[in-house]
Amino acid sequence: MGLVSPLFAEQHTPKQAPEELSSFGAVGGANVYADLRKGDSSKLVLEKLKKGNFREISIEKPKSLIRCAVKLNNFSYELVCHFENDRLKLCVLEGRKGWQFSFYDEILEPQWINLRQSLVKKYGPKRSHRPLPAIDKVPMNDPGGIITDTWDLEDRLVVIAVQAFELKDCCTNHLIEYTTCLVLVQPK
Numbered sequence: 011m012g013l014v015s016p017l018f019a020e021q022h023t024p025k026q027a028p029e030e031l032s033s034f035g036a037v038g039g040a041n042v043y044a045d046l047r048k049g050d051s052s053k054l055v056l057e058k059l060k061k062g063n064f065r066e067i068s069i070e071k072p073k074s075l076i077r078c079a080v081k082l083n084n085f086s087y088e089l090v091c092h093f094e095n096d097r098l099k100l101c102v103l104e105g106r107k108g109w110q111f112s113f114y115d116e117i118l119e120p121q122w123i124n125l126r127q128s129l130v131k132k133y134g135p136k137r138s139h140r141p142l143p144a145i146d147k148v149p150m151n152d153p154g155g156i157i158t159d160t161w162d163l164e165d166r167l168v169v170i171a172v173q174a175f176e177l178k179d180c181c182t183n184h185l186i187e188y189t190t191c192l193v194l195v196q197p198k
Contacts, residue, residue: 034129036132046098052091065079074096075090076091082103089103100195104190105117106190108188118189122158125170134161143158155174158170158171164198167194173189175189
């Protein structure tokens with residue numbers, strides 16, 4: 011389709027990917043993310059993700075994780091479901107991970123803003139928060155990174171964080187510094 015369409019051309023409304031329809035669970039509701047609930051078995055979570063047409067589903071049995079691709083306002087994230095004793099304990103929405111010098115400003119910051127705006131819309135502006143830190147202020151290899159927003163709600167804890175970490179490049183054997191943003195949803 012070109013940039014200009016004829017006035018009488020048939021107009022199609024773009025279909026949303028199933029992931030676009032999924033969302034963070036409401037306060038007081040049973041859902042953590044989409045229709046996933048605290049205590050769901052890994053088998054049930056897998057069934058729900060398949061039924062919901064989520065894509066790129068992978069299982070990491072040794073780590074008790076199920077991962078899949080998710081879209082939120084046209085931004086791509088990865089949903090990571092964490093299990094304890096085969097029961098869903100928490101969900102993490104991870105942003106893209108990148109190492110390029112411009113990644114933090116051009117990719118990570120818009121993803122972080124999208125997460126923040128989506129969660130403020132869902133859970134309200136009342137929260138502890140701080141601005142996005144400069145990249146050199148994010149501690150390297152700290153699993154908690156820097157927490158920028160926290161909603162301590164009656165039935166769940168919701169946290170936005172920014173992380174920096176190193177991975178060894180398989181070709182050069184050098185450590186490469188990556189950054190990402192994420193949301194953790196921990197039911198109480």
